[in-house]
Amino acid sequence: MAIYSKKKILQLLKESDEAPNSDIKGDKLEELVRYLFEKVPNVSFFAKNIIDSNRAQEIDVVFWNLPFSAIHFLDTVLITECKNTAEPIGSNDVGWFVRKLQDKAAQTGIIISLNGITGSANGERNAHSEIRSAIVRDRIAILLITRDEILQLNNTNDLAAILKNKYLKLKLQQTVV
Secondary structure (H helix, E strand, C coil): CCECCHHHHHHHHHHHHCCCCHHHHHHHHHHHHHHHHHCCCCEEEEEEEEECCCCCCEEEEEEEECCCCCCCCCCCEEEEEEECCCCCECHHHHHHHHHHHHHCCCCEEEEEECCCECCCCCCCCHHHHHHHHHHHHHCCEEEEECHHHHHHCCEHHHHHHHHHHHHHHHHHHCCCC
């Protein structure tokens, strides 16, 4: 278990929030996501801002997640989407991420949206319904991490526990938490 630096987390969040444009805002959030996941033993950074061969899709940050890591229940090729928007992201953004995961034959993906997503946790409306549909229709589990959850992280066991809880709730109850 590795300990997170609260100072580093707060600094990267501040730099993302205060960035002069969306590209820099995204880069700083991607840097934070890389910091959080790379500290998990047996998870390593692969690449960021990967453009597919058709130049139609961009994947924000990808990790190599070994089968004996603390988050081994997620895909070996772990795909993340990073969003730091003023409002919660909507069904269009979540639906587009689902499409990216479908095209990559992924079974899990993580959205880091600092201000969350639209809709209600029971999955009946808006972006929540996209996540629920993905698990029911495509067997793709999309886990959401928000700013509040990032601020609660003290160590990599905390991150693993949050992801495990979200994964189980989604798989067993079709609930987005």
